[in-house]
Amino acid sequence: MNKLLYQVDDRPPLPTTILLAAQHMLAALGGIIAVPLVIGAVLKLPADQVVALVNASLMGSGVITIIQCKGLGPLGIRLPCVMGTGFSFVGAALAIGHEHGVAGILGSTLAGSVIMIVGSFFMPQIRKLFPHTVTAVVVTMIGLSLIPVAVDWAAGGKGAADYADPVNLGIALFVLVTVVGVVQFGKGIVSAAAVVIGVAAGYLVCLAMGLVDFGPVQKAATFALPQPLQYGMTFPPSGIFAMGVAYMVAIVETTGTLMALGSATNTKVGGRQLCRGVLGDGVGSACVAMLGGPPVSTFAQNVGLVSLTGVASRHVVALTGAFLLLAGLFPVLGAIVVTIPQVVLGGACLMMFAMILAAGAQMLASVEHSKRNGLIIAVSLGCGLAVSARPELLARMPAIVHEIFGSGISTGAIVASVLNLMLPGREKEALEDESNDGEAVQAATPHPVLEKKARAV
Template structure:
């Protein structure tokens, strides 16, 4: 069991909550902004359209994050879960966009979200495909897949002309050392806010040495209202199929992320919880599409923040959602955060993502040691690392293979699930339905609790 400073339903003091929420925002903002910028760059969209996509992504991610944490009726997992635009949809989005433009991307995202909405009602059955061995593999693969991202950040950003510059590596190392020191020796809020404090110190140092470019801040609008359906929508059948396939893969990845989140927050991840969480992913993606944003999904990197700081309060992350909405309404806020050098993010990110990997390794250590489980772990991790380390491996296969197996997380999860089903002596979660039924009988209706808490 993790030693949490704040449990899921705890409410830290207001100022503390603001600081901790900002910490989650800093961890997620780069990923949220990256997807619309990549899509815009490949499609060669005008600068104003890219800015509109970014603002819509921030706004949509913020609203769905708030709902995921607080819950609205049957929608929302009610755990500290940050939502954001996902790279799982980038391949399909670019393919659709090259032929049908942004309207095609948004229309196919809206239509494809039905796959996730319908799939959410089958999560108790899907949950049974993720016994402890499979879950341990997926959590480990999430950590292994994210660490190269942190390394690219620490080196200055993938594709940057100064990639690997000693200055970048030195900044990342300093931030990493500061975060480690604050977590290990800090007390209370100092330890809990180690990531944001470490990044703030690193950022201040970069500003002092003239390493921060404020051009984007000077060019950004102070305020921008969202425009519903500003790009319009089209619904090409081929694009809907491609996007639906991406949603199916995302269900697998999201399930794994929720499993990691359950481990980090000491929460039994039952089928009912998964249903609410995946339903929010689907409904949230539909909402984001209407607002002009690419589809959203659960962010794995913020699970690392929880593991590192011990802050599992869903109310903290709900405030992160509010901050993301403000960043969408006030583009200058997002522009200011984007000025944080990649190397500063890398120092903190390496620590966050390594914590997810450490959680996966701990889970693997608790797996029963036998030949069958050893095969599942070895083969699934090997296949996941193969496509993560050598994505060109799938280049000459039909596009559908790249959609399904393009992510190391989805590849590792699919291989682990299939091997667990096929090898003799299948491991199952036989008691899951009974646990769900008992929990429903024992727990008061959640929306009522939420209303009472909000009224208080």
């Protein structure tokens, strides 16, 4: 059990809540705006359209974050879950955009979200494919896949002219040491706000060295209302198919992330909880598409923040959603956060992502030592790392293969699940898993929509 400063349903004092919510926003904002920026750059969209994509992503992520944390009828897992635009959709979005433009991306996003919405009805069955051994592999792969991202940020940004410059590495190391020191020696709220303190210290150093670019603040509008359907929508069959495959991969990745979040918050996540979470992802993506933004998914980096700080309050993260919504309505607010240099975020995120990896290692250590489990862990981690470290392995494969196995997380999860089904001894392990954590009872609980209808009858 993780020692938590604030439990899932705790409500910290308002000043504390604001500080901790801002910390989650810092962890998520870079990832949220990165996807629309990549889409805009690759498709060579006009600057005003890129800004509109960013604003829609922020607003949509904020609203769905609030719903996931607070719950809305059958929607929302009611855990500290931060939503954001998912990189698992980028490949499909770019392929669609090159041929059908932004209208094709949004139409395919809306139509493809049906896959995730329908898939949520089957989460009790999907949950059975994730016994403890498989879950441990997925959580470990999430950490292993995120750490290279933090390393690139710490080095100055992938492809940057000053990549791995000693100055960049020195600032990132300073932030990392600051975060570690505050977590280790700080008490109460000081320890819980370690990431904010570390980022603030790194930001001041960069400010003193003249490394902060205030250009985004000068260019950003003060206020901007959403413009739903401003691009229109088209529904190309090929685009819907590609996005549908991406949604199926997202279901696997979201399942792993939500179960990792359950582990970090000391919450048992069974079939019913996964129903709510995945349904929130699917409906959220459909809503964001109507606003004019790319699909959203559950962010794994904030799981590491929960593990690092011990703050598991869903009410704190709900306020993060409100901050994201405001950043979409007032782009200048988001632009201020964007001025934080990547090297500063890299130093802080390296610690957070490593916490996810550490959680996965702890889960692997608790797996029963047997030849069967050893094979599942070794082969699935090996395959996941293979495509993460050498993505060019899939360069000559059909597009659908690249879409499904392009992520080390999805590759590791799929391989682990298949091996768990194929190798002898699965029934025994499943029974042990059910008796250990009682999740079989939860997995048998009907989908929240069906449960509500049943009560009505």
